[in-house]
Amino acid sequence: MASSNSYRLRCSIPGHEMDVRGLATALFPQGAFVSVSRDRTGRVWVPNSSPDRGFTEMHCMSGHSNFVSCVCIIAPSETYPRGLIATGGNDNNVCVFSLDRPQPLFTLEGHKNTVCSLSSGKFGTLLSGSWDTTAKVWLNEKCMMTLQGHSAAVWAVVILPEQGLMLSGSADKTIKLWKAGRCEKTFTGHEDCVRGLTVISNTEFFSCSNDTSIRRWLVTGECVQVYYSHTNYIYSLAVFPNSQDFVSTGEDRTLRIWRKGECAQTIRLPAQSVWCCCILPNGDIAVGASDGIIRVFTEAEDRMASAEDLQAFEDELSKATIDPKTGDLGDIKVEDLPGREHLNEPGNRDGQTRLIKDGEKVEAYQWNVSDGRWMKIGDVVGGSNQQTSKSVMYEGKEYDYVFTIDVNEGGPSMKLPYNVADDPWLTAHNFLQKNDLSPMFLDQVANFIIENTKGHVLGQAQPAGGDPFTGAARYIPGSSDNRPGFGADPFTGSGRYIPGSAPNLIAPVGVVDPFTGGGAYSSAALRQKTTNIYFPKTDGVTFEQANTPQIIAKLKELNGGAPEEHKLSEEVLEGLEGLLLSLSGPNSNEPPPTLQQINLLWKASHWPEDIVFPVVDIMRLAVRHPQVNQVLCGEAEGIQLCNHLLNLMRPEGRPANQMLALRTLCNCFSGRHGQALLMSQREMVLSRAADLTTICNKNIHIALATLVLNYTVCLHSQPDLEAKAQCLSVASRALETVQDKEAVFRLLVALGTTVASDQTAQDLARSLGVSAQISKYSSVSDPSKVGECCQLALLAH
Numbered sequence: 001m002a003s004s005n006s007y008r009l010r011c012s013i014p015g016h017e018m019d020v021r022g023l024a025t026a027l028f029p030q031g032a033f034v035s036v037s038r039d040r041t042g043r044v045w046v047p048n049s050s051p052d053r054g055f056t057e058m059h060c061m062s063g064h065s066n067f068v069s070c071v072c073i074i075a076p077s078e079t080y081p082r083g084l085i086a087t088g089g090n091d092n093n094v095c096v097f098s099l100d101r102p103q104p105l106f107t108l109e110g111h112k113n114t115v116c117s118l119s120s121g122k123f124g125t126l127l128s129g130s131w132d133t134t135a136k137v138w139l140n141e142k143c144m145m146t147l148q149g150h151s152a153a154v155w156a157v158v159i160l161p162e163q164g165l166m167l168s169g170s171a172d173k174t175i176k177l178w179k180a181g182r183c184e185k186t187f188t189g190h191e192d193c194v195r196g197l198t199v200i201s202n203t204e205f206f207s208c209s210n211d212t213s214i215r216r217w218l219v220t221g222e223c224v225q226v227y228y229s230h231t232n233y234i235y236s237l238a239v240f241p242n243s244q245d246f247v248s249t250g251e252d253r254t255l256r257i258w259r260k261g262e263c264a265q266t267i268r269l270p271a272q273s274v275w276c277c278c279i280l281p282n283g284d285i286a287v288g289a290s291d292g293i294i295r296v297f298t299e300a301e302d303r304m305a306s307a308e309d310l311q312a313f314e315d316e317l318s319k320a321t322i323d324p325k326t327g328d329l330g331d332i333k334v335e336d337l338p339g340r341e342h343l344n345e346p347g348n349r350d351g352q353t354r355l356i357k358d359g360e361k362v363e364a365y366q367w368n369v370s371d372g373r374w375m376k377i378g379d380v381v382g383g384s385n386q387q388t389s390k391s392v393m394y395e396g397k398e399y400d401y402v403f404t405i406d407v408n409e410g411g412p413s414m415k416l417p418y419n420v421a422d423d424p425w426l427t428a429h430n431f432l433q434k435n436d437l438s439p440m441f442l443d444q445v446a447n448f449i450i451e452n453t454k455g456h457v458l459g460q461a462q463p464a465g466g467d468p469f470t471g472a473a474r475y476i477p478g479s480s481d482n483r484p485g486f487g488a489d490p491f492t493g494s495g496r497y498i499p500g501s502a503p504n505l506i507a508p509v510g511v512v513d514p515f516t517g518g519g520a521y522s523s524a525a526l527r528q529k530t531t532n533i534y535f536p537k538t539d540g541v542t543f544e545q546a547n548t549p550q551i552i553a554k555l556k557e558l559n560g561g562a563p564e565e566h567k568l569s570e571e572v573l574e575g576l577e578g579l580l581l582s583l584s585g586p587n588s589n590e591p592p593p594t595l596q597q598i599n600l601l602w603k604a605s606h607w608p609e610d611i612v613f614p615v616v617d618i619m620r621l622a623v624r625h626p627q628v629n630q631v632l633c634g635e636a637e638g639i640q641l642c643n644h645l646l647n648l649m650r651p652e653g654r655p656a657n658q659m660l661a662l663r664t665l666c667n668c669f670s671g672r673h674g675q676a677l678l679m680s681q682r683e684m685v686l687s688r689a690a691d692l693t694t695i696c697n698k699n700i701h702i703a704l705a706t707l708v709l710n711y712t713v714c715l716h717s718q719p720d721l722e723a724k725a726q727c728l729s730v731a732s733r734a735l736e737t738v739q740d741k742e743a744v745f746r747l748l749v750a751l752g753t754t755v756a757s758d759q760t761a762q763d764l765a766r767s768l769g770v771s772a773q774i775s776k777y778s779s780v781s782d783p784s785k786v787g788e789c790c791q792l793a794l795l796a797h
Contacts, residue, residue, distance in 0.1 A: 006370035013294040020288025022071040023278040036068040063104040066090035072118040088115030121159035125767035129154035145725035164769030169194030181729030208234035229263040249274035266351020320378035424449040535752030575600040629671030638677040662703035698740035705746035
């Protein structure tokens with residue numbers, strides 16, 4: 001359906017020397033926008049005063065050592081009231097500029113490959129996507145967290161208006177929704193690389209892809225509409241303010257304007273790749289292309305180019321050459337095409353393409369609804385009648401082939417010209433050298449050329465996908481009920497061994513609150529309205545309770561029923577019993593653990609998963625002892641221990657094992673070797689632990705919350721912002737599902753400890769929307785410590 005108004009050229013802006021790869025509407029000055037280019041520069045353009053309809057370069061930025069591929073605007077702050085400009089490049093860096101000087105204020109380093117997408121959010125948060133398959137969250141010149149999960153280049157990123165929600169689109173054909181740094185959902189449906197994302201509202205967004213489609217999604221996961229009109233890769237999208245209408249650009253040389261779900265207007269440009277677009281505050285559309293020209297289109301008649309300039313643009317377009325191999329028009333059989341008389345028939349829709357034969361030439365025309373006429377958009381070369389002659393014009397020379405190479409791993413999309421008489425290896429070498437690509441791709445590119453020119457048959461469409469680069473029950477602690485049958489083991493259906501139960505405590509912490517020192521986990525006696533008694537917490541929390549006779553009895557019971565190949569020998573049983581007795585405390589007459597006992601414990605911990613839990617419980621108690629902590633958590637065995645416990649924590653594993661493995665990790669923090677081990681494995685441990693938040697088990701949740709808390713205790717005095725960011729993320733995610741008040745309390749203490757006296761961590765917590773998770777508990781009065789800690793945590797954020 002055609003719009004009542006059509007866009008026409010406002011102006012063409014030369015200035016860049018190479019492809020314009022990114023555009024963004026500036027916040028200052030009014031009506032300005034920013035462009036970035038493969039010429040390694042960024043430029044700020046301001047509108048000229050009327051009646052001149054053009055733009056003038058106000059500011060030029062340089063700081064990248066290679067191509068600049070993306071740009072976004074960082075909102076104004078007290079320090080920078082005019083905002084900042086962030087650019088990402090092929091040098092793997094993000095440069096951040098002000099409008100005051102050409103060199104960057106600072107450079108963000110951390111990505112291992114090209115930074116190809118940027119998005120900014122509240123509180124100065126910056127999100128970057130890279131060919132290294134990751135996205136990174138930056139704040140105050142620091143990387144706060146790395147979003148890992150994609151298996152190929154992250155081509156597109158965007159921060160949603162709702163705090164803490166981020167999106168990434170990848171060459172692995174998926175889109176991922178991240179909340180507080182965790183992947184919450186994966187969107188599938190695109191059949192090729194996802195190249196662009198743009199926000200419609202808090203709950204909806206668009207995506208575009210190399211599969212020539214645009215999709216509209218709900219953040220809940222549903223694809224509610226698919227749009228088709230482009231005939232080649234789609235690179236960029238922009239949504240009109242306060243509207244669901246949008247624009248798109250792509251490799252089919254076009255800018256397309258979409259209204260009410262339909263392509264209302266198609267504007268073809270005299271450049272092969274239309275890389276990027278942005279919508280200016282007045283509704284005009286700026287687009288950047290592979291010819292280095294920025295073009296601005298407008299609906300407003302008083303801003304449209306003069307008749308002479310409009311004619312010059314049309315003349316330039318008519319002189320373009322269109323190669324069917326690019327996929328713009330499909331394979332062409334000249335003998336079947338109509339003659340020029342076909343242009344006497346009006347088109348059916350704006351942008352409709354019609355091919356006509358004029359003697360030996362093939363010309364392409366596009367229907368212009370606003371003018372009611374066919375407009376020539378170029379001469380078609382390389383049709384199937386030209387299989388033995390050179391047919392493709394590129395940079396003033398004729399070639400048998402000009403491939404469009406979409407490099408996910410080594411450089412921007414670019415052209416590879418080739419003649420069948422050339423050496424594929426020399427051509428590949430020259431191509432890599434010209435485009436500053438790694439020589440490691442030499443074999444890949446050369447084989448691609450050979451494969452796609454087999455038989456020397458010219459003029460056929462490039463094979464699709466030929467690009468060489470893309471291509472329940474609870475385990476209840478604390479129960480001392482002696483009623484018959486109560487406390488029967490929920491995993492075996494027999495016995496009365498419940499980890500953490502019974503009055504005989506190895507370390508009788510009783511009901512003392514480990515956070516406040518008060519009794520019965522109540523802070524009432526110590527409460528001081530003007531003093532924060534909850535955080536920052538400076539010592540870790542361990543799980544001390546145990547009933548030695550019950551553990552030994554359960555161990556022997558399970559061993560008696562175990563298959564013969566898994567039965568523990570009497571020597572092993574005696575060794576474990578001796579080890580357990582040696583852990584009774586410093587006042588015990590038992591000798592300290594021996595190396596043999598520790599080795600027996602390690603061996604027994606590999607019992608079958610359905611019966612191993614009493615052994616893991618012994619390990620949970622043992623790792624508190626300095627000698628056991630040193631042996632099991634030391635450099636030699638520490639990684640093996642960590643991997644073994646993480647295996648027991650698999651989401652599909654047994655709840656008893658998950659809980660006891662978590663408790664064992666918590667107790668590892670009691671020794672310096674355990675601390676060092678868990679800090680070195682922090683990313684993997686917290687990631688696996690976070691997967692257990694969805695399991696409905698309060699004891700698992702308490703253990704998980706304690707693990708996060710112990711990490712924040714170790715990190716409190718350290719400047720490791722990425723580690724703190726992961727703690728914030730896991731704690732925030734856990735608060736969404738955890739119901740037990742003790743688990744909630746420990747998570748609140750963890751959050752408070754993380755942000756205490758750390759302004760950067762506070763800023764990150766705000767940008768991730770952590771406050772929204774905390775505030776849910778502000779009115780909890782039972783136990784009172786939850787509400788009080790919540791209020792203090794909110795003040796800290």
